[in-house]
Amino acid sequence: MKRNQLIFFMFLIAAMVFLAACNDDSTETSGSDSGEDEEITLEFWTMQLQPTFTDYINGMIDDFEADNPNITINWLDVPAGDLEQKILADVSAGNAPDLVNLNPSFGGSLAELDATVNMDEALSDEEIDRYVEGAWEASQLDGETFGIPWYLDTAVTLNNADIYEEAGLDPSQPPETYEEAKEYAEIISEETDKYGYFPSLDLSLPLQHMELMGVPLTNEDGTAAFNTPDGVEVFEYFTELYENNLIPAESLTGDQREGTNFYQSGQVAFGVNFFIAEIEENAPDIYDSTVPSVAITGDSGKKTMSVQNLVVPEQSEHQEAAVDFGLFITSAENQLEFAQLTPILPSSTEALEDPYFTDPPEDADPLELVRITSAEQLPDAELLVPPMDNLNELQTVMYDGFSKAMLGELSPEEALAETEEKWNEIVAE
Amino acid sequence: MKRQKLTPYLFLIPGCIILGAFIFYPMLQAIWLSLTEFNMIEDATFIGLENYENLLQDDLFWQTLMNTFIYLIGVVPALVIIPIFLAVLVNQNIKGISFFRSAFFIPVVTSLVVAGIAWDWVYKEHGLLNYALEVVGIITEPIGWLTSTSTALFAVMVVTVWKGLGYYMIIYLAGLQSIPSDLYEAAKIDGANWWQQVTRITIPMLMPFVLVVSIMSSISAMKVFEEIYVMTGGGPLHSSETLVFYIYTEAFSNLNMGYASAAGVILFIFTLILSIINLKVMGKKGNIR
Numbered sequence: 001m002k003r004n005q006l007i008f009f010m011f012l013i014a015a016m017v018f019l020a021a022c023n024d025d026s027t028e029t030s031g032s033d034s035g036e037d038e039e040i041t042l043e044f045w046t047m048q049l050q051p052t053f054t055d056y057i058n059g060m061i062d063d064f065e066a067d068n069p070n071i072t073i074n075w076l077d078v079p080a081g082d083l084e085q086k087i088l089a090d091v092s093a094g095n096a097p098d099l100v101n102l103n104p105s106f107g108g109s110l111a112e113l114d115a116t117v118n119m120d121e122a123l124s125d126e127e128i129d130r131y132v133e134g135a136w137e138a139s140q141l142d143g144e145t146f147g148i149p150w151y152l153d154t155a156v157t158l159n160n161a162d163i164y165e166e167a168g169l170d171p172s173q174p175p176e177t178y179e180e181a182k183e184y185a186e187i188i189s190e191e192t193d194k195y196g197y198f199p200s201l202d203l204s205l206p207l208q209h210m211e212l213m214g215v216p217l218t219n220e221d222g223t224a225a226f227n228t229p230d231g232v233e234v235f236e237y238f239t240e241l242y243e244n245n246l247i248p249a250e251s252l253t254g255d256q257r258e259g260t261n262f263y264q265s266g267q268v269a270f271g272v273n274f275f276i277a278e279i280e281e282n283a284p285d286i287y288d289s290t291v292p293s294v295a296i297t298g299d300s301g302k303k304t305m306s307v308q309n310l311v312v313p314e315q316s317e318h319q320e321a322a323v324d325f326g327l328f329i330t331s332a333e334n335q336l337e338f339a340q341l342t343p344i345l346p347s348s349t350e351a352l353e354d355p356y357f358t359d360p361p362e363d364a365d366p367l368e369l370v371r372i373t374s375a376e377q378l379p380d381a382e383l384l385v386p387p388m389d390n391l392n393e394l395q396t397v398m399y400d401g402f403s404k405a406m407l408g409e410l411s412p413e414e415a416l417a418e419t420e421e422k423w424n425e426i427v428a429e
Numbered sequence: 430m431k432r433q434k435l436t437p438y439l440f441l442i443p444g445c446i447i448l449g450a451f452i453f454y455p456m457l458q459a460i461w462l463s464l465t466e467f468n469m470i471e472d473a474t475f476i477g478l479e480n481y482e483n484l485l486q487d488d489l490f491w492q493t494l495m496n497t498f499i500y501l502i503g504v505v506p507a508l509v510i511i512p513i514f515l516a517v518l519v520n521q522n523i524k525g526i527s528f529f530r531s532a533f534f535i536p537v538v539t540s541l542v543v544a545g546i547a548w549d550w551v552y553k554e555h556g557l558l559n560y561a562l563e564v565v566g567i568i569t570e571p572i573g574w575l576t577s578t579s580t581a582l583f584a585v586m587v588v589t590v591w592k593g594l595g596y597y598m599i600i601y602l603a604g605l606q607s608i609p610s611d612l613y614e615a616a617k618i619d620g621a622n623w624w625q626q627v628t629r630i631t632i633p634m635l636m637p638f639v640l641v642v643s644i645m646s647s648i649s650a651m652k653v654f655e656e657i658y659v660m661t662g663g664g665p666l667h668s669s670e671t672l673v674f675y676i677y678t679e680a681f682s683n684l685n686m687g688y689a690s691a692a693g694v695i696l697f698i699f700t701l702i703l704s705i706i707n708l709k710v711m712g713k714k715g716n717i718r
Contacts, residue, residue, distance in 0.1 A: 085681050092469040109684060113470040249554060249576035253664045267555070392682045403666045407578060 040318050041072045042325055043097035045087070047308070050077040056341060064328050071321055087313075091115055096313035098322040101150065104138045105204065107311045108387025111146035117312040119145040122323045130332070135347040138307040138383035146387075147309030148326045149347035151338060154377040155272045155295040155304040156370050158279070162289045163269035167191035174270060174293040178213060178237060181270070181296050185246040188269050195248050197241070198262050198271035202255040204385040205273070206398045210234055211384040214299030222388065222427045227420040230299075235405040235412035242406040252406055272296055272304075276343055276370050290366040292373050305381035307347070343371050345378060352378070390426050397422045456697075463691035468684040480691035490692065492667055493675040496582055497696075500671060501650045501703075503583065507590045508597055508646040509639060515594060516601035517627065530602075534595035541592070545659030548588045549575065552660075575661055578668035585656045585669055592656075593649070597642045604638035605631065640711035644704050651700045672696050 049057060054077075061073045076097070078086050084106050090096050091110070102110070110116050119139070120128070128136060131149050139147035161171035167188045175181040185196030199209070210217055210226055213234045219225045241247045248268065250258050260275045262268040264283035272295050280287045295303055310326040312319055328334065335346030336354055346352055357375040361368060388394065401419030404410040410418065463480055465473035484490050519530045536544065551557045552574035559571040574584040612630050621629065632639075654673040657663055663670030663678070672692065680689035 088469045088681070088684070110470070113468060115470050249573040253576050253661065255662075390683070392684075396678075396682075400666065403664070407666060409578075409666065 039070055039072075040321050041074055042099060042318055042322055044073050044075050044325065045083070045097045045100040046075070046077050047083050047101045048077065048080040049101075053338075053341060056338060060329060060334055064325055067328075068321075068324075071325075073325065091313060091315060094315060096315040098312065098316040098318050099326055100311050100313065101308060102147065102311050104147070104307050104309060104383060104387050105385070105391050107139060107147045107309055108141045108391065110311065110313070111141045111144065111387065112389055115314050116146040117314055117316070117319050117323070119148055119312075119323075122312070122319070123148070123327070127327060130349060131330070131347050132349055132352070132378065134305055134378075134382045135307050138305065138386065139309045139311075141387045147311040148323075148330055150308045150310050150330050151335065152308075152345040152347050152378070153306040153343075154345070154374045154381040155306075156276075156373045156377075157270055157272050157293045157296055158263060158274045158276065158366075158370075159270040159291045159293060160263065160266065160268070160286060160289055161291050163188060163192060163194055163266070166194075167196075167269070171291045174291065175296060176294055178296060178298045182237070182241065182246070184270070185241065186244075189246055192269075194266070195246070195262070195268045196270065197247050198251055198259040198268045198274075199238070199241070199247060200254070200256050200259045200271070200273050201238075201252055201399060201402055202273075204391075204395055206402050207385045207395060208304055209238070209298075210398070212296075212298045212300055212302055212304070213237070217385070218388070224420040224423040224427075227416050231416050232412050235402065235416050238402060239405045239408075239412055243408070252403060276367055280367060287366055292366055292369045294373060294377060301380075302384060303377045303381040305378070305383050307383055339371075343367055343374070345371075345375055390429070393426050394423060397426065459690045459693055459697075462687050463694045465687045467687040467690075469686050473687065476687070480688045481695075483688065484691055484695065489667060489670075490672075490675065493670045493672045494695075496668070496670060497651060497653075497672040499582060500586060500589075500653055501647060503586045504589050504593075504650045504653075505643065505646050508593045508650075509643050511590070512594050512597035512601050512642070513632070513635065513639075515598040516605055517631065519598070520602055520605045533598055536592045537595040539592070541655040542659055544588065544592060545656060548584075548591075549660055552584055576665055578665050581661050581665060581669040585653075585660055588656050588660065589650070589653060593646065597646065600642055601635060601638055604635045608634045636711065640707065643711055644707045647703050647707060648700055651696065651703065 044061075046057065057075060057077075061075060065071060065073060083100075083102070087096065087100060087102075087110075096115075107116065132152065135149035135152055136145065139145050139149060157174060157176075159171055159174045164171040164174075168191060169184065169187060175184045181197050181199075188194060188196035199205075201209075207217060210231065213230070215228065215231045215234055216225045242249070242252065248254075248262055250262065256273045256275070259268070259271050259273060260278055263271060263274045264279045264286050266283075266286055276287075276290070276292075279290065297303060310329060312322045312326065316322050330347060332346070332348040332350035335348045336351040336356070338344065339346050339351065340356065345357070351357075352375065357371065360372045364372065385391070397419055400422075401415045404418070405412045405415035409415075462473060464475060464477060466476050466479075467473035515533055519526055519533065549556075553559075554571045554573055554576070558574065559568065562568045563571070572580065574580050608631065612634075613626055616626050616630060652673050653671050654677065657669055657671055657674045658677075661669040663674050673696065676689045676692045676696065679685045679692065
C-alpha cells in the first residue's frame, strides 16, 4: 500500500515538475524594431469599444495597414472590468500587448513598476505639442510621461427640468457650486417626493470632491495635506447631506452607473458623472427634459477632466511601430471622426478647433449640449487626481473616511484624522 | 504479473497530470508566493513570513474573516436543512410536481450577475421588499438593506441561500430516491406516522448526502465572492466584505499578490479544517469511513 502511494505521489511530482518546466518566467524585453520591411504583428488592446465602435476601429486599422504594408494589427477588445487583470496577467507572463488603452491611474500603476515606455523620449517635441497640455500631463508620474492621451471628457451636470419645475425651480439656473447643490437638494426634497442631488463617491471621486472644494490632497512628499478646517468642512458637507436624507443612500455605496439609474428612473433631479448616451437610449422622456450645465464645483473653481490614454508596455518588441500606431489613432482627423460617434472630446488641439466643438447647432439636443459644455470647460479642466503610487489604496482610505463620517461611526474631525493617519502609513511603506 | 500491478497506475496518469497542473502546482505556487513580495510584474522577492505577520496585524483582514464566518454560520444550516424538506415535498408522485422541481431549480441556473441585479431592485430603498413590508405595516420607514452596515451582509446571505436551495434539493432528491421503499412499507405496518417516517427513516438514510451538502455548502460559503461583488462591492464600510473579496482586492486592485496569496493560504487552511470537522462529525452519523 505504501509503495502504491509512493508511485502515486511520484506521478504528481512528475506532473508538477513538467509544468514548472513549461512555466517560462523569463520576460525578455527588447525595444527596437529591426528593419522597416520586417513583417510585424502589433497586439492592440482597447477597453470596451466593441460592438459600438467596431467599424470605426477596424477602419483605422485598415488605413494604417494600407500605409504600412509590413505591419498587421491584431485588435483585441477587453471588457473594462477585466482589462487591468488581463494586462497584469499578460505582463507577468511576458506576453504584454504592444499598445493598450488604459486610464491614467492604472497606467500609472504600470509606470510605477517601470513597465511602460517613456513617451517624452519616444515622441518629438512637435508631436507632443499636438495634444492638450492638461491631457498630456495627466499621464505623467515622477516627471515621466507613460501614455499618449487619446480621448477626454470633462464632467457636466445633468438637470431634469421636469423635477425642477415641480419643485418651483428654474431649470435654466441650475446649481454651479456645492453650496447651491445643497440648497437645491433641500428645496426639491421638500417640494417633491424625489431626491435633488446624487453625488457619486465611486473610485477617485472622494479625492476629486476634496480638490474641487479647495482642499489640496498632498504635500510635496506625498503625505496627506487634507486634514485642515477646510477638509473637515468637506466631510461635514457630505455627512449633512446623508444624515438629512438629501441624497440617496446609494450615493455612498453605488457607482456612477447607480447614479445614472437613479437619474434615468426620474428619482433624482441633478448630478455629475451620469452617462448621457445611456439615458438617451433607456429613458427618452427623461433625456428630452435634460438640461446640461457646467459641472458643480467648489472654492477651487476647478473642473474635472477624465482621460483615456494609449500605453506601450516596455515588454513590446515593436515599440517604435506601436508608438507610430498610437500617433495615428490620436491624429486630429481620426479623433474628430471618433468624437462625432460618441460624446467624447479629442486630445488633439487641432481637432478641438473644429466648429463641431465650438458652435452649438440651433435647437441642439441634450447630447450636443453636453458636448459643447464639455468642450467649453476643457481649457480650465485638469486631471484632479494625478497618477500616484498606491493610488487604489489611497482611494480606499479616503472613501472609508467619507463612509465613517457619513454613517456616523466617527465625527467628521475624527474620520479625517484617521484618514490622514492611514494615508501617511501607506505613503511611508 | 508485474504488468497487471502497473496497469491501474497507467490509468491514473492522465488524472494525475490534470490534478497536478490545475490543483497542486497552483497551490504550491500560491504557498511560495505568500512568502514573497510580488506585484505580478517585477520579480518576486522572498520575505519569509512577513506577509503573514502583516496580515495578522491588519484589522480589515480580521473583519473580513469574521464576516466570512458569519456568512458560514448563517448560510450553511439553511442550505443543509431547508433543501431536505424541499426534496421531501417534491419527491411525490402527484400531477405537476415536475413544474415545482424545475421552479426550485431555476435560481441555480440563473446567472449570478442577473440575480444580483434583480435582488438589488428588491432591496432598494424604494424597492419591492420595503414596499411589501410597508403595505403589510411591518415598517413605516424604508430600510436600506444594502446600504446599512447592519443589514448588508445578511441581505446578501439571503441571495446565496435562494440560489443554492434548488441545487442541494436535487442532491437530496437523488438520496431520497435511493432509499428502498420497503422500509417505509414496513414502518407503515408498524404504525409509524409521516413525521416518524421522516425522522426515523428519511433523515438517517440521507446522512451521507447531508455530509456532502454540508461540506459543499461550507466550502461555497467560505469562498463567496460573486454576490458580494455584484450587490455591495463589500460595502458599506467593508461590512459585507468577505475574505475572498479581500483577497481579490489586494491582488488585483492593490497589486499585492504575495500578501493576497498569504490570505489565500489562510483561507485554504480554514476551509481544510472545516471540511475535516465536517467529515469527523457528520461522518460518524453517516457511517462514512
